């Protein structure tokens with residue numbers, strides 16, 4: 178017998194990370210669990226993971242600026258066109274998108290990534306059978 182059920186999870190409106198603690202069977206439970214893990218759930222209709230907002234000494238909440246378009250586009254491109262699930266890291270002056278290059282990128286794929294400004298592609302040789310690691314740096 179096959180049955181269908183619905184589960185709820187919280188996804189960050191800024192970085193799109195999914196709160197992976199629990200897929201709750203009720204929407205309210207998903208929000209409560211995220212709050213317990215320092216997610217910001219007080220902005221109506223929005224949810225932010227702990228990496229995407231700051232609280233200053235006066236308890237004022239500031240949501241970090243949205244991701245640059247290049248970050249969103251390149252991350253989506255790696256996922257949908259290159260077929261790798263990229264890791265995204267955020268630093269004060271740059272973003273890094275990294276993935277294992279199981280199959281060498283085509284020139285047109287690399288050209289697409291290089292078409293964005295302030296983007297640099299680096300390759301780190303993995304010792305066989307480990308794949309090369311590609312790190313795409315996007316400077317702010």
Ligand SMILES: [Zn+2]
Pocket residue numbers: 189190191192193194225226227228229
């Ligand atoms: Zn986030």
